[in-house]
Amino acid sequence: MRKVLAFAxxxxxxxxxxxxxxxxxxxxxxFWHAMHxxxxxxxxxxxxxxxxxxxxxxxxxxxxxxxxxxxxxxxxAAAAGQVPVAAQQYEDSTIQYVDADLMKPLDGVVSExxxxxxxxxxxxxxTFMGKLYALPFNKSAMVLFYNTDLIDEPPATWDELxxxxxxxxxxxxxxxxxxxxxxxxxxxPELFSLFFHQAGGEFLSEDKSELLIDxxxxxxxxxxxxxxREHSLYQTDYLSGPxxxxxxxxxxxxxxxxxxxxxxxxxxxxxxxxxxPDGPANGDSMIQGTNVGVFTVGKSEEQVDAGxxxxxxxxxxKWTIYWGKKTGYIPVRKSALNSEEWQSYLEENPKRRAMxxxxxxxxxxxxxxxxxxxxxxxxxxxxRTMLNKGEPKELLEDGAKTFKEKTG
Amino acid sequence: MSMxxxxxxxxxxxxxxxxxxxxxxxxxxxVVTSLKPPGEVNVVPPKWIPxxxxxxxxxxxxxxxxxxRYFLNSFFISVMTTLGEVVTTILAAYAFAKMDFFGKKVxxxxxxxxxxxxxxxxxxxxxxxxxxxxxxxxxxxxIIPWIAxxxxxxxxxxxxxxIPDELWDAAQLDGCNRFRFLWTVVVPLSKPxxxxxxxxxxxxxxxxxxxxxxxxxxxxxxxxxxxxxVFRSEAGTHFGELMAASTMAVLPILIxxxxxxxxxIQGVARSGIK
Numbered sequence: 001m002r003k004v005l006a007f008a009x010x011x012x013x014x015x016x017x018x019x020x021x022x023x024x025x026x027x028x029x030x031f032w033h034a035m036h037x038x039x040x041x042x043x044x045x046x047x048x049x050x051x052x053x054x055x056x057x058x059x060x061x062x063x064x065x066x067x068x069x070x071x072x073x074x075x076x077a078a079a080a081g082q083v084p085v086a087a088q089q090y091e092d093s094t095i096q097y098v099d100a101d102l103m104k105p106l107d108g109v110v111s112e113x114x115x116x117x118x119x120x121x122x123x124x125x126x127t128f129m130g131k132l133y134a135l136p137f138n139k140s141a142m143v144l145f146y147n148t149d150l151i152d153e154p155p156a157t158w159d160e161l162x163x164x165x166x167x168x169x170x171x172x173x174x175x176x177x178x179x180x181x182x183x184x185x186x187x188x189p190e191l192f193s194l195f196f197h198q199a200g201g202e203f204l205s206e207d208k209s210e211l212l213i214d215x216x217x218x219x220x221x222x223x224x225x226x227x228x229r230e231h232s233l234y235q236t237d238y239l240s241g242p243x244x245x246x247x248x249x250x251x252x253x254x255x256x257x258x259x260x261x262x263x264x265x266x267x268x269x270x271x272x273x274x275x276x277p278d279g280p281a282n283g284d285s286m287i288q289g290t291n292v293g294v295f296t297v298g299k300s301e302e303q304v305d306a307g308x309x310x311x312x313x314x315x316x317x318k319w320t321i322y323w324g325k326k327t328g329y330i331p332v333r334k335s336a337l338n339s340e341e342w343q344s345y346l347e348e349n350p351k352r353r354a355m356x357x358x359x360x361x362x363x364x365x366x367x368x369x370x371x372x373x374x375x376x377x378x379x380x381x382x383x384r385t386m387l388n389k390g391e392p393k394e395l396l397e398d399g400a401k402t403f404k405e406k407t408g
Numbered sequence: 409m410s411m412x413x414x415x416x417x418x419x420x421x422x423x424x425x426x427x428x429x430x431x432x433x434x435x436x437x438x439v440v441t442s443l444k445p446p447g448e449v450n451v452v453p454p455k456w457i458p459x460x461x462x463x464x465x466x467x468x469x470x471x472x473x474x475x476x477r478y479f480l481n482s483f484f485i486s487v488m489t490t491l492g493e494v495v496t497t498i499l500a501a502y503a504f505a506k507m508d509f510f511g512k513k514v515x516x517x518x519x520x521x522x523x524x525x526x527x528x529x530x531x532x533x534x535x536x537x538x539x540x541x542x543x544x545x546x547x548x549x550x551i552i553p554w555i556a557x558x559x560x561x562x563x564x565x566x567x568x569x570x571i572p573d574e575l576w577d578a579a580q581l582d583g584c585n586r587f588r589f590l591w592t593v594v595v596p597l598s599k600p601x602x603x604x605x606x607x608x609x610x611x612x613x614x615x616x617x618x619x620x621x622x623x624x625x626x627x628x629x630x631x632x633x634x635x636x637x638v639f640r641s642e643a644g645t646h647f648g649e650l651m652a653a654s655t656m657a658v659l660p661i662l663i664x665x666x667x668x669x670x671x672x673i674q675g676v677a678r679s680g681i682k
Contacts, residue, residue: 030625036638037472062625065637069621076622080536082544238644241450260644263446288642 026058027306030084033061034070034290038259039138042326050313057306067093067290078102081298085307088290089134091125091364092371097293098128099369104294104304105131110312117333118315121362126291128367134291135311136332138323140256141285141358142194143273145240147249150180154250154274158198158224161250161277165231168249184239184248185225185232187386189378191252193365194286195221198279203366203374211374211403213381214396220280222385222392229386240264243271252276254288255355256328275354285358289329321345324352330359373406438658442466442651449647465652472649473635474627475656482631483660485550486613492555493609494602500556501564502590506576516565519558527618535622549623550631554613560605567601568594603668614661632657 035043040063047059062084064070071093077083083102097103110132115123118136126134144161146154150168155161165182172179185191193203201217204210212218233242239251244264253261255273265271276285292314294307313319320331321342330352331337337356346353368374381399385392441449445462448455469475503509504516534553535544543549571594579589595602617633624630636657639650 036641039641063627064625065621065634066640067642069618069637072618073622076532076535079532080539082539240644241647244447245450254642256642257644260646263646264450265447267445267447 026056027300027302029057029059029086029303029306029310031059031061031292031307031310032064032070032074032084032087034064034067034088035138036063039327042323045326046314046319046322047310049319050310053313054306054309057309059310074102078297083295083297085299085303086292086294086311088137088292090290091367092375094126094134094291094293095128095367095369095371097295098133102295102297103133104296104308105133106135106294106308107132109308110135114312114333117335119332119334119360119362121287121364122332125287125364126293134293135315137290137292137311137314138256138327138329139287139289139332139359140254140329141287141355141362142190142252142276143255143285143354143358144250144252144276145243145257145261145271145273147243147246148270148272149246150249150269154272155277157278158280162224162228162231165228165250169231180246181231181233181248182250183228183232184242184251185229185234185386186236186239186251186253187234187379187383189375189382190286190288192221192225192378192382194252194276195225195279197284197286197363198276198282199224200279200281204368208366208368209404209408211377211400213378214393214400217281218396219393222381222396225382226385226392234386244268255330255352255358256289258328258351258355271351273351273354275357283361285362287359287362287364330355332359334360368407370407374403377402435658438651439655441647442649442655444648446648462648465648466656469639469649469653469656472653473638475632475635475653477628478630478632478635479660481550481629482614482633485547485616485631486610488547488551489554489613490606490609492551493557493560494606496556497560497564497605498590498595498602500561501568502594504561505565505568506571506573506594507586519561523558531618531622538623543623545624545626545629547629550620550629554609557605557609560609563605564598564601567598571597607665607668610664611661614657 031047033040033043040061044061047061051057051059064073067088067090070088071090074083074087074089074093074097078097078100089097094103106126115132122136122139123132125136125139126132144154151164155164161183168180168182169178170180171177196203196213196218199217199221201215201221202212205212233239233248235242238257238260239248239253240257240260241264242248243251243261244266246269258273261271276283292311294304294311296304299307314323315332317331317333317336317339320333320336321339323329324331324336324342325345331342336342337360342356346356365371365374377399381395384390384395389395390398440456440458442465443461443463444455444458444465445460448458504512538544538549541549575593576589579593584592615633616631620629620631621634624634636650636653639646639653
């Protein structure tokens with residue numbers, strides 16, 4: 001009995017002994033992010049420089065795991081009015097935050113010079129319902145990774161991509177099974193969207209009430225992908241692994257994957273990144289990665305202002321170049337991309353050249369409150385086509401109909 | 409006859425061995441992958457043994473996040489929640505199994521009913537409660553809500569019910585009160601059940617991810633599963649290092665399991681019910 005009581009006492013003491021303390025004489029900016037390792041180190045470095053130049057502002061960087069967890073946490077915290085001052089966010093998160101009236105519009109607050117210096121694709125990425133809510137931060141663009149031991153000249157057009165894929169696909173040991181595929185195809189909504197855009201497709205009707213994927217361009221893109229599939233390793237996991245081991249000779253993926261490609265290829269074969277092959281309408285790349293925006297809920301004016309200062313500081317020429325060098329991402333300002341410093345960096349790191357070019361010619365998804373639903377539809381249509389579950393035209397019509405049903 | 413017996417014995421062992429293999433294979437794969445150089449992680453056909461052990465994965469993984477602190481937190485929180493739950497569960501289960509009181513059935517059924525609400529549904533209200541108490545970023549919030557478990561109460565209640573009431577009658581004759589009877593008779597007789605409850609809790613706490621992530625912001629309050637997110641990114645996963653970190657994370661659980669297993673068997677041997 002006494003033992004039990006003593007135990008209960010110790011137990012409550014140990015738990016009770018932990019407390020919290022706050023000190024607040026500076027303006028505090030909490031920044032929630034999902035950056036790790038080299039990325040986190042670089043972010044901390046830039047933040048330290050910011051704090052040094054702005055003695056009245058204290059930035060607290062909070063690592064919230066992955067992007068999914070980060071978003072979940074923002075939504076949970078918003079219910080209790082405890083969002084951070086600023087956070088990394090994908091477009092489909094921003095639109096939900098904007099819809100819930102959590103965010104600060106940046107028009108008129110951020111200088112025109114800065115806005116004009118950011119490639120249009122990236123500005124579109126942060127603009128919702130006609131207003132700018134987020135600035136680009138860690139951005140990458142899709143490029144074509146290829147095995148330089150197998151391919152001398154990367155394909156420049158869709159036709160060449162198909163040709164080279166067919167040529168390289170081989171049963172190297174003669175056992176009747178293919179050991180080396182020309183292309184690696186991961187059925188993501190983004191991959192379909194890329195081909196759709198390059199075919200000249202428009203995603204949404206003007207009033208955003210219809211999904212226009214069942215257009216001629218949509219059918220063309222999907223039929224092309226079905227042909228490409230015949231010479232492809234089809235898998236739902238990241239392709240840097242099979243690419244590194246030599247099982248796949250080419251694949252289209254985010255430039256942010258370059259460090260993974262590099263380590264997967266180590267000791268196996270050489271690699272390079274090329275601009276995307278041109279499609280019938282254009283050779284644009286899809287821009288990926290997150291933006292940063294500022295929340296207003298439960299925040300003082302000073303905090304909001306300091307938050308805006310901070311997200312602009314992150315992409316000062318000096319720092320967006322620094323960020324690009326330290327991570328797999330690409331600088332997000334025209335002046336930085338054209339700067340002598342970045343150009344001479346490209347001389348030393350020619351693999352980053354195509355990534356830089358693609359960044360300038362990038363597009364992003366249109367914004368729609370239920371874009372997650374659209375992504376599901378796109379992924380579903382692509383997957384069913386790849387698994388021969390129907391004709392591209394019918395599947396696309398199905399997808400457009402599903403959109404109507406879900407959003408109508 | 410004996411041929412048949414041998415045949416069945418061989419069959420049984422084969423079946424058991426294949427089950428063991430099925431359970432051990434992921435472990436084996438985890439450890440082997442943790443020792444592979446980056447270029448060998450994804451090769452096809454898969455490499456069952458790395459060409460050379462690449463210990464660097466462990467060094468890199470350890471330095472990728474403050475894992476020392478994470479281990480300490482995970483261990484502290486798991487131990488505290490386990491101890492706490494064992495105490496509350498034993499008391500509640502005993503009341504439900506062996507005592508009569510007003511509204512017992514209704515209370516028990518409503519507890520069971522509460523289990524039907526999924527955790528995600530309670531996350532936002534829980535967070536609001538925690539933040540209005542000022543408990544976010546504290547050990548309290550990571551421990552106190554977890555020191556009661558309906559599942560544990562249910563499990564132990566069923567266990568306690570198997571203890572014959574005659575023991576209580578006899579104890580009463582010797583002048584024993586309820587509390588003493590519980591701690592000196594029921595608890596020792598129920599060791600396997602209690603250890604099961606404790607094991608479930610320990611493993612659950614050790615693996616808890618979402619709760620810790622939502623309730624904490626400070627690195628100093630985070631635990632291992634949150635730390636493992638470091639190895640994933642939008643562009644890929646560092647499998648070698650992730651597996652190295654996972655191997656390190658699983659190790660304490662394995663050790664505790666082996667220790668508890670011995671206890672578990674002792675518990676069965678000692679139970680003394682004829």
